[in-house]
Amino acid sequence: MDLETYSRSKLADYAALAEIVAAILKAAISAYPEPLRLQQVQHRPKDPASLKKKLEDRGLAATTSLENDIKDLAGCRLIFYTNSDVSHFLQSGIIQDNFDVDWDRTKIHHPVPGQTEPDNLFVSNNYVLKLKTARTILPEYARFDGLWCEVQVQTTLNHAWSEMAHDIIYKKPALAGFGAKLFEAIDRRLQKIMNTHLLPAGYEFQKVLDDYERLRSGKELIDRGALKTLSECSDNNARYDLLERFRDYVLPNYDDPKSVYPEIKERLVAAVAEARLTKTRPRETPFGNFPGVEIGRIVEVTCDILALYRFVDIELTFSAICDLFRGAENADERKHLLAAAERLARNDLEVWKQAGPYVQIVLVDTIDGLDRSRWEPIRPVLVEVLGEALKNEIQGVSSTYKTFTLSRGSTPPSEALAGMRGKAIDLLKELYRTGSADSEKRQVKLAMLEATRRPMNGTSSQAQLQSILENSRVIVDFFAEIAPGESYEMLQTLERSLLWMYRHNQGTAGTVEPDAAVLAARDALNASILKFRDIANTNKGFVVYKTLVGHESVFPPAWEGSAFDVKGQTQYRKERIDELVGDVTEQNAEEWLNILKRCAATESDDLATFPSLGEFLQKLSETKPLIVLGFVDRLGDRLTGFLGVMLSGLAKSHQRAALDARIAEWLAQEKHLAEMAHYIQFAPGFDGELLRKILMVGIKRDDDAVVVQVMASFARRYADAQEGTITTIFMAAVQYFTARKDARWVNLVWYIPKERSPLRKLDAGQVDAILESLVHLQSIETHGEWVLASLAEKYPETVFDFFVARLQYKETREEGERYEDIPFQFECLQKSFVRIAEHAVATVRKRFVSGDSMFQFRGGRLLAISFPNFAEPVRRKLLSLVETGHRADIEFVLRVLTNYHGQTFLHEICKAIVKALPDDDPFLTDVEIILESTDVLTGEFGRVHAYTAKKQEVADWLADPDARVKAFAKRYALLLDRQISAEQRRAEESIELRKRTYGEPDDKEKS
Template identity: 30%
Template sequence: MHFDEYQLTGRATYAAFVDAVRTILVSLVERHGFTPHAITGRAKDPVSLKKKLAKNGIDPASAIDEVLKDLAGCRIVFLTNSQVTAFHATGAINENFDILNVNEHHPVPGTETEDRLFDSTNYLVALKPGRAVLPEYEKFAGLRIEIQVQTLLNHAWAEMGHDTIYKEPELRHVDPRHMQAINARMTEVMREHLLPAGYAFDKIARDFNRIIKADAAAGETLATIASSTNNDELLGAFESADTLILPMITDNSGVFVELVPQIAAAVERVRGTKGKPINSIMGNFPGKTGEIVAKRAADLIGRGLYVDPKLSFDTITRLYRGAGTDAERKIWADLGAQFASYTVDAWEKVGTGVQAFIVERIGALSIDDRRALANLILAMLAKVLSYEISGIRRGAFPTVLINTAIIPAGEGLRQLRAGAFDILEQMLGTAADDIGRSDILAPLWIAATPPHGVSEGLRIQIMADATRLLAFLQDHSATWGLELRRKTEIKALRVHRNFRAVPASMTENTELVATQEKLVPALLTLRDTLNADPQFGLYKALIGTDSVAPKAWEEDVPDFRGAASWRKERFPEIIAEADPAKAAEWVARLRAFLTMPANAADRYPLTEFVEALVQVHPGIGTHMLYQMDADLQPVLVRLLRGLDAAGEGDVIAQHVARFIGEGRFLANLALWLGRRDQINIALLATVGDRARELGDSEAVLETVNAAGHLFRRGADQPLIDRVFLPSAEYFRGSKDPFWNDRLMDTVDAAIVEGLDEAQSRTLLELFMPVPRIDYSGDLVLAVIARRFPGLVLDYFGARIVRDARSDPMRYEVVPSDIHELGTVLAENPRQLVAATREWYRKDPRVHEYRGGRLFRNVFPSLPAEASGPLREIAGRGDRNDLSFVLDTLAAYDGAEPIYPICMDIVDRLDAGDDLLGRVSQVLGERGVLVGDYGSVDADRSERAQLEAWLDDPREKVKAFAKDERRRLAQSMAQEQRRATGEIEHMKEDWGEPAAKAKQE
């Protein structure tokens, strides 16, 4: 259509087309629930068109409808940015029209659009074929129209600028700088007024909708909390109350007070329930339990703990008392600790008022109540006796200010801590066992530990509290167990190191010096009292790597080597005093030591001692073997080693045979045999046979471990045939992948080197159920791959097949990270390409996370030896081969080394080929995006890299690059708009005004 034709008849056709499209737009926006400010349209005025043709050098006699895209246009005008975003998200334009092109108008820093602040999305569309064949639309077939979607503010700016900027007059006499000034003012109006107003309108609309939504949801939400027994419903109601309803009530304290008892009742209604399982495309997940409801309820109650402290205390103690599991009790204990913490907001209003109230309420409880609420009380009093005031407040967007301070000393604090001490001392005096006593002592030791930067007044308070604690310990600790006394001395030593000397800057404070002079003697008196018991001295020498050596009281800092030397010196002294005739007493003593509530690491010195003891007094060791049981089991390995060194082989043989026959201590025996100087493969095999017979998986694993240790000392095929493989094979029938996983962790790489191809294949089959290959598995696979790379590749291929039947959330086909295995597999890139290509042929689904990931992990930088085979396939392969290459490259997250291969593929494809879209996707894959504008930055980087394609001699490559760079420019504008909008919304919610300057 040339210009004269357009002027005579074309404009009328386009005007009718505009009316038809406008009718469609009115219908579709209503169908999607939108109420735009206006939907306008026009066919281009011939006068304006003629000027545009002349300005752009277009021949009026040419086919202008093929050159210009704005002969017809419609504009949908919404009131807010959010409405525009929501409309785009519906896909309504795509549903009703064929989209020929999309042009995003939005400023992107660092590009030529940086100062173009106008915001609009322009769709160039045509009627869909199905509509164009209808009689009322057939005359519009082939016509194009631009549909613009923008806000009212942008619409107003565009209308104003239509005559001042878009149709800038040709000035013949007036200085053109006047027009430049107008253009600058238009830009200033957009930046200084319209952009901020747009975000302000958004917030107004969002706040309005939130108010309406909160009001509508309040009744149903409160009713659900009051009566529902459905966990999912309650969680939804808690969320609605927390984030929607309560923030919308100006003074919500009254509502909160009424709501808390209902929340507590809801927790009690669903306590112990499991919830309905959740079925999803990602698998089946357990339903929401009553404990999850309790956790969310605690979060909600925690929002207003100080609204009514009495209600908070009563609610927390009520819910803790009724909890049926330790997990739920911990929820309420944590909430109690939150309640008792010193926060900046509460401190500024009432000082220690909240904590004083809590101590008063606990003090009023009966002894039975305190016992029932013990862990809750301890959690709260630990916070009461702490020293830090903390709080979080908003700073300038988007910073958060973390405020911390140390509590100042004063009479109120002294009385508060005295009350807490009264409660804890009463609880300590009535505790039933050392575990309970240890828990009660924990907050008391907190009270005796100074924070960094403590003031003189608070230092006095802490020393006075520590002196009071020491007096109690002096009177009561003699009846406590040895381990609790050992821990008590360790804590007391730390207090001594903190306060043994008065800081030089505080020596003039007579009260402080006097308090310190009371504390230090009390510490030394407690030390002497504890160590006056010979059994305690013996115990702390044999148990605990952190036990207090005598010289430690003279040290300012811990000397761990000195403590170890002290212990080594004590061993010969203790052994020299041991009487073999009193073997039974010694065994009873060691049993008592081993059954103290110490951890395994603390028992290690005792195992060393036992080895040394029985070398000198083998009779004691023999007696221990006769008495061997679960209590003595931790020392069995070192006991056997000591008797070995003492030449008691016959005694050992007798008892080992008995243990094997009884099926006891098999894992310990395997551990001993694996580290014994004398190698006895037959005996290790016997232990393994018995362990497999009894189904003792731990012992079977230990025989695998022992075989590896022995193999390192000298390769011996019987270790493989009689011990390693039978024990490994045992786990083939395991129904729990946990054991296969532990097998992979246990296998020693040295023994794997001795396996032949068939044995290696067997081992890999046993590793098939392993959910995730970690570093130890990587080492084992690398050993196999070094000699039999095909086996390892077959192993991964089998894992891909297994993955189709497994839970993808728990089964990782290939490791996310690779180490030695990658170095080995990289030696033959063509073999790896062939293997991954075969896996793709069998199952191309999510190849980039399977074969593609493995290829990328082996060749992270895609060197020439790895890219070469892929380029060969890209140059000669069929469409399936091209898809394989692209899906492999997708694992590289758009990294630069994939570009040459993608160029080769583009050159083989014709315009419109679907695989061109896949190339675009592969180039656009993103790894970790950093920052609010991370996606924009990634698009910018890709666009810059594609610039080199424009100089490529291949026309298809240049054409693809041109189109792709334009698409990326549009994507950058779209992402810039989205990110900027989100940031401005957050600023509004933060309380800061919308930005008036362009985004940096």
């Protein structure tokens, strides 16, 4: 079609097409379930005179393919109020649902860095589209078949600018020798209008509408009686959603919060109580059921609401937290409530600027006024609040749209502050005395010690430092007072804390020249600390206990200076252990047995707690075996756990024969099996036959603990083991756990050095059995991978096939069971797999089924994590598959490449795929996805920068001799242009709206 044909016979068709497109869009927008806020729709055919000028400007006056050269012969413009209205329309899918889109000619217009010409300041989404075949087969639409229309989507402001720019720039008169400077000024002013006025105005309008929507939503909730309906919700899913909306839309907008807060508090407490009685119900969605809201999340959002109004009525907020805590059912609830208590009692900078320690005074007085009989259920809350009140630092947080500032300062001393701190310390003393367990006392101790800590900024006034030292002395005197009745564990942790206080107190940090009052307070504190030390260490039992148990023990040389380090402490302990062993006699054996039982009774999950006790028992067993043999039948449950180290000492003693007799007796009685297996770890010689017998009994009794201990001892002592024990002990234990689908035994062997590990001696059949067991690992984490890496050094193909087997095994497991077939990435297996690249690709290719939508996440990802750097053998193998030309082979390669991040080392194979496919093949979309994929991005414009770089990376494709590669590169570059513009717009909108929500830095910060 040429210009004359268009003007004479096609203009009416294009006018009608534009009108029909506009009508379809208006109808679809009206029928959409959510309001899209369309302001107006314009439509028109291209004016022949305007079209003629456009063709002449482009050198296309004689074109006979006008319909291909000019995309807006029919035009339609949708004009919305704000940027978000445009975004909502674009996300609605209305255009794609009703029209076929020519994505190659579709363009997103938005200013991007380096583009300042008015044409590039045009802001619009321009779609080139045509009616779907379902319409054009109808007689009334048949004449529009193949005709294209451009649809522009803009805001009102951008529409105004584009209309003016179109009339001035597009219809620019010929200015040869006349008016050039003035037109340049017009050009610059158009740029200024867009950048300085219209873009900011668009964001301001958006902010106004966003705020209005929040206000409208909040008012709607109030009108519906949101507070009342909280307790009437049918399930916790609805209750959580309502609480969130109440927090976000209602609370910030009350004009008189104090008048409504009492009702809010009561309703919240009642809603949580109701939620605790409500059974969790799954969330039902079109994509399946998802876990429902647990009570912890209800409590969390409730605490958010209380935090927003916490200073409206301090006592009421504290009362709400306590009421909720009394009914808390699990640790998750208690965690959120304690965080709310901490936030309420925190020394907040903004509050201190206005009212000093008022919040803390109110809270401490409130606690003091509580009936002591009501303390116990809310003890953790009281401790949390009092500990916060005793802190010597004030903290503040401020932020702008791009900064987050933490401020710290010291609490200014005052009589009111001193009185509050003294009362808080007294209350904590009461809580300590009434604590029923060491765990409760430890929490109170930590809260009390908050009063002894100096500000982290290192600056303290003389008055503040004196106050801290005096409070510290009061606390230490209290600890000295209660020391005679405290458990060994509490004495140990108290002494450790006071040692550090004593060392810190030798100077006067935060002051240059301490005055006499500060020095007197420091000396008094030192004296109190030493008094506690002396009282605690008059207890002989405690002195023995701290020598044998724990890693935080304090020994006399530690008080003499910090030079007494870990090595010095270890040596001192060793010497004291030798002395204690010498102190054990037949006469005091019973006393010592009780001491040892007390030491073993210590609750701990820290492996550093008991080494010294084990060393003592081993030495005692070796040097005084008759006394220990007298103990072994009276150890009690806890001390029996140390029987293995006792046996290792007895094995070195002159009572070895008696030990062997006992072991034979226990084995016959099937008694102390795990302890005997543990003994073999430390025995002077490795007794493989004894370990095998213990294992057989453990397997017979289905005793996992015994089999675990056998494996641990065998792994440790394998270097000393006899020939054949891998089969009789190690593999037998593995098979035991395989039958139970339990492969956690890897945690017993992963750390053994390669030269001492049984894994390096396994034959092919044994490796198969090991891998059969490891299939049952729920996930391959570090320990499991290290075991596999050891096997892969000799059997890389077998280990790779093991991961393929895990893929198959996952398909057979019941839905809902947690099982991660392959890890996110490998840490060390790639080194072995790189040697078997062709085997790996061929094995995974055999499993590939065309059309399998999950393959790229399973088999494809397995190859990607095995060869993250796209090793040369992998490249060759995948390229050879592409060169076969078979569609299934190409699809397989595409699914593998999808797991990479668009690196340039993929370009060669992507080019080969493009060459192998016709121009309209849907697989080319997959190539685009592969190339545009990115790794981790940073910054608001990270994706803009990434896509800009990717466009540059394929620049040379445009000069490729292959026509298909050229055509693909052109389409891909246009795609990237759209992505760049869209991401630039999204990032700018996000920044500008954050500015209007959170504010901008002040002038000082800007400079």
